[in-house]
Amino acid sequence: MRKRLTIGRVLVYIALISGSFIMAFPLIYSLFGSFTDLEDFYANPWLPIPHKLYLENYRVMFNPAFGARIQLGQWIFNTVIRCAWYIVIPGAVAVLAGYALTRLKFRGRDLAFTYLLSSLMVPGIVFLIPTYVMMARFPGAGGNSWWGQGGHGFVNQWPALLIPGLVNVFYIFMLRQTYYTIPLDFEEAARVDGANTLQVLWTVYLPMLKPVLTVLVIFQFVAIWNDFQWPLIVSSGNPEIWTLALGIQRMLFVGAQAKGIPQGTVQDYPFSFALATVAILPLVILFLRLQRYFVEGVQGFALRG
Amino acid sequence: MWSSKLSRRHFLQASSIAITGAALAACTPPPVPQAGAAGAPSTAAVELIGWTVHGMDPANEQFKPHREAVLAHFNAKYPNATFTHMEMGWDEVLRQNLVTALLGGTPPDIIVGENYIQPYAEQNAFLPMDESVADIKSNLIEGTYAAAVTGGKMYGVSQLTGCFAFERNPNVIEQAGLDPDAPPATWNELLEQADLITKAGKEAYYGYTLQGPVGFLIGGILRFAVYSKTAGADMSKDDGATPWFNNPKSEQVLAFLRAIHKFTPPGLSFNPDEGQVYTQLFQGVSAMQICGSWHVNWAKDLGLDNAKYSAIPIPDKDGIPATGVVGNVILSAMAKSKYPEEALYFCRSFLEDDVQDLVYPTLGRMPSTRSSLERLKTNADEANQMFIDLLLNADLGVLPQWRKDPQKIWTVYNELITKLLTTETPVLTLMDEAQTAAELVVAQAV
């Protein structure tokens, strides 16, 4: 159907194009900047335009003489494992907890939910140090006695990257809301057929929860992919288990050291941009390919939630 | 979208990854072997862990000669000891890691730092080093380890260092019609030259770059401290514990800063990005600035090949040749280390002549012992000679390390400078205001 080209539509296009340009500009800036050397970068404030194709920023990442053992492959692998773990477990927990909090009736149910909700109000930094101490003083691990003294616990080992955060109250909340929008008939029908709870969950609810679970998967994937503060504190000493975000931050530190510049003074921006591009590229590609699923998921959630 | 078959496969894939992950977790050997029961160190299997120790990262080929030299000395006395390097960041990141580790009971044996040594030393976090370096102490430059001295004792040694000098872009100076080979020696000369250059520049270039106040960052403050040192004006009392922002001697320093600020590119002084501030000189927008020793290579990277270096201008009356220590990495041994003797000796190994001689070639920074600097001087190029000269002969100023709430106290100081540069309020008034505010912060420290 052809639409008339009215002033209104022209304005709409102008707004959208300029809006998206503004949204994209910092990213374009960053992409261009990653291909410049220092001279070119400071030469033009509007947009760092590489006058020569300068791949050094990317090349150093693969140059072992440069510094930090740069193992992008290892880091991506570690990050993917963490993402998968943190999608499956908190997801399963949310599905089960949502079910228990909505479909089952028992005393103390709502109290339990309120109890869980309380943590959302507190800033994340509160959990940082206590969780670290718990990982470091985990009884019996990493040289610790049964009282947790003497060794280093799970610090610098995989469990520290996998144990905290398995219960995500926000997702439990989200799932709970979604359960409320699903009529009870489906479950009742399955029960009549003699299904037990696990089967009910698997065959009845899981398909219906797909939209919200899609949203959960994407949010969680992005969050864990970009998570660097926790791995920084708890796994800095073991490069084998670094995640991508941490590895990239590490390259930033070491870059300055290798150039003889005291850390924290001068930023090598083009190099930072190159690192940023490497960090975000997989996410962008993933998003573009999965956009359809994501939007369908969000739509489903939006309509029912 | 998904059929239930697909989602089952997905689930199986996901769980298999998870299981692999868990298996990986079980199989990964701990990189840090168990430290054993607390108690007397055995002669076998001593392992020291050090954080962010410069030049000791085994993954960095460039550092190899330095690393091997240090270990050679260390192992000469403790043949069975090993050293494990962990890169734990710098500044806030390192501090965050340190605080978390101290609380979690997993601190390292050796740590580096630049400006939080004194407060931690007073909390008995570090081992005193006076005895272990007693015989070579005269070879150390006092200004480089002054930041680790408190209560009369030394709690760290400087592994490598750097200082400030004065940098000029001769192209700009020539363009303005002045002699590029005549650096200003005093503040009045500096002001005159800056004035002439700025007038000649007609907004294309300016006489001076001043790195100004930003939030609670200390980049600009480090440079103000340099000028303060040349005027003999201390910013603090009691080894850097108490702020003294209304030191009468500071008045002329602040007046000078206010004056020179008029000859700087508008807006540059408040730029939080230190890199951008100092690169203006390299791009010919400014003629003179205070610089750190890393500017030598940095300028060349950005296309300025003939930058000139000289001593920092001093006040016309009662000025002392001085500079500030910057990029000074202090090595300390943690008090609760399981191997205190080994830790102390390890720190000392960095001060041996052959190790110090490798600091410049492999790390690009300045060594901190007299003998090594003298040797370096004979081969250094003109630019670096200036820095070495200053390290050896000038008065070395060190930034005070406030014991509590350093971030808040520096914010007070930055506010003082902001008002100084943007208003015409009398300097003495501003100084008193700042002192009152600083004292309030100290008093509030619970």
Add this chain to the structure above:
Amino acid sequence: MSSSTNEMAISMPKTAAPSRWTRWRFRHRQAIEGWLILTPILLYYSIFFLFPIVANLYVSFTSWTGVYDSPRWVGLANYRVYLNPPYPLILFNTTLFAVVILVFQTGLAFFIALLLNEKVFGRGLYRALFYIPTLTSAAIMAQVFFAFVSPFDGIFNAILKELDRPIVVWTISTFWMRSFIILYSIWRGLGGPVVLFLAALQGIHREIYEAAMVDGARGRDMLLYITLPLLRPMVIFVLVTGMVGSFQIFESVLLISNGGPSNTTNVMLLQIYNDAFVNTRLGLAAAGAMITGIVLLAFSITNMRLLSRGQASS
């Protein structure tokens, strides 16, 4: 669910009479299942969430540097510090940012969703472009954004210079730094609400609009009386979830303005971080975290109240 209970009772195999234990288990099966699921979750939660909160509460009443010393009880002293400058300003900044960011972000997202809802060519691309900033790493993007506002050489000033106007020193201006931080946060957070609103808009059947048009309604009426009311649930969801996030901006303030000219862009999270790791005052930091939690709780409750009142009336 009595009908299903009866059905269940009828479908049970008729073997020997069930024992009391079996019957008890049957009657309480929902509770058993419920607690079976919830107990490990609540246990985990108590260890990893409740314990830190309680520990934090305890520490907030102590003075502690964390360097080989023990916490020393000081009662409410840390909280009293929050009565003195610069803390009230910091609290004000935090609230200001939270509210302004939330309101403008939601409003703008709504507007953009409306635009995208028109049959525009390349909608998917626009939508992606609006969403990608949300995927980026906050720390690195903050540094890119700094390039705009850098007082000497930044893009804004370069534009001003091209237009022959005097430059503005953005970083010492309270108004500009606050505005810029707000703009940056909106930039980052816009994607989510845009996608959500767009999805909700696309769920409204076209017939409703067509029927209204037949009745003579014009564009503005349709917006006010059809679109907005139907979108209310989504607006509520976006506001509630956005509140928690906008109270906790951190990287942008740290990297772009560093607490800004004289603490005017200093926010709670930044100050807490500084108090803990730079000022070595863990007790003060803990008190700050508690205060932030309380303020956030107050806002959330107010939010809920307002929204449920609106819900009841619509």
